[in-house]
Amino acid sequence: MPRKRKRYKTISKKKLLKLKPFLDDLVVNIEEPDYINDDPVQFMYAFEDKADKELAGFFAATMAWGRRDIVNAKVEDLLQRMDYKPYEFIQNYSESDTPVFEGFKHRTFKPIDIHWLTKTLQSILLKFQTFERFWAFCAEQAKIQKRELIAVFHDQFFTLHPEIPQRVRKHVSNTEKNSSAKRLYMYLRWVIRKNSPVDPGTMSFIKPSELKIPLDVHVARQARKLGLLSRKQNDWKAVLELTKRMKMLDPEDPAKYDFALFGIGVLGSRIPDELIINKNVE
Template sequence: MKSQQSLYELLETKADEFNRPAFIENDPICIPHTYHKQQDIEISGLIAAVLAWGQRKTIIRKCQEFFTLMDHAPHDFILHHQEQDLKPFVDFKHRTFNATDALYFIEFLHHYYQQYDSLEEAFAQVICPDDIDVEKGLIHFHQLFFSLADYPARTRKHIATPARNSACKRLNMYLRWMVRKDDKGVDFGLWHKIKPSQLICPCDLHVDRVARRLGLIRRKQTDWSTAVELTQNLRLFDSYDPVRYDFALFGLGIEERMS
């Protein structure tokens, strides 16, 4: 295990190396970066995060396919689509995400954006300033997402919740995109009711493997408690913005895989 000082220096160096615009092109975050309207960024970011499973090139291609079906105007489509506009989604599929899931996401977002201007409220309305993290917000979003009477049971696997001890890696990544704000140009920083210090580090395979090697995770399994453990250890190096080290851990994982 590295000393605290050498680990801090490694994390700082790699976070700075990967948290820059060059990171965007080959990452699913490139999808919301194609939009400028806040609601378009929120919607495309949520879908891109949910579909972030498998090879990044395939994820990006499937996301582009999804939003082509919306004429690259997600918010307008969500609010104003007609029944016939949904027919092309019957053929959409990515891994285990299929037409049933796609159509329910559209239905939920239509219902939601008729009441709210931003998806931030779906997470932030139950989070207090003194909450240590976003656990309550993730649980609330899951409950809200499946509050429509006709939700398909199969879609539940695509929206994780800490209530089931899931690491919630995709939703934590989405929150990183929406909440973190710095001068690097990668994350959007559109939402202000959730503090960067409350974010939980996304625990994908690369991050998990590297974090264990660096002694930042000791739990054997990967679940919500593991993501919390990792984030608590990252707070020792930056209590205000611990999740910026996601860039470092992810980047180190990619470098290891390529070596």
């Protein structure tokens, strides 16, 4: 029998409520307009038109893998290839435009991946008119099928072009494969949260209360230190566990605590020693 992985200690509900002021202060201090300048969300602010914002944001979130400065440079490169008109470019895209993507590379993204993502987005716009209507359709189907939104989004996204190579599919997460879906839930944080100094809040097909925490290695590490996450794996079960605790602190807007945990991990904020539950977090 394989040995069960040890879990990290978790915080009691009483201590969790005592932790709330610390996390809330971090959110207030980090969720400020200056945050936008170094984050891929900046590409949603680069456009006036809602369609341009949402499509540029989708590419930015999908490519948000690795150091933020490199991600930002790669998204800039991609949008430049689209003449900074993502909606118009996607709508009018044809096979003759594929040379535009030649030489593009980011992590495992290659021209073939961008080609098929663009082609699929074009089909979505043709069928649903707007990207938000496609998301709304997926959300409705998720409720009918009693499945997670991201899993349905993944299925529907690739239904439009069954001939898409398998390699392209890995760039759109599927929670039914136990993926944390960090990049897609970051995108949803951007488009769903309203009245935020950072998140543009362009869509309304679900409520902020339905969002999950975008779980990356930085957020997960700080969550474990604070006793907010017991799982050692950064997977879908960990997302559900962490989001459940964040909903205890703010049932209407749990995803705002992404700013606090990300800020501790990346932006240099410090956890007071008395708040650390697990000192030996890997």
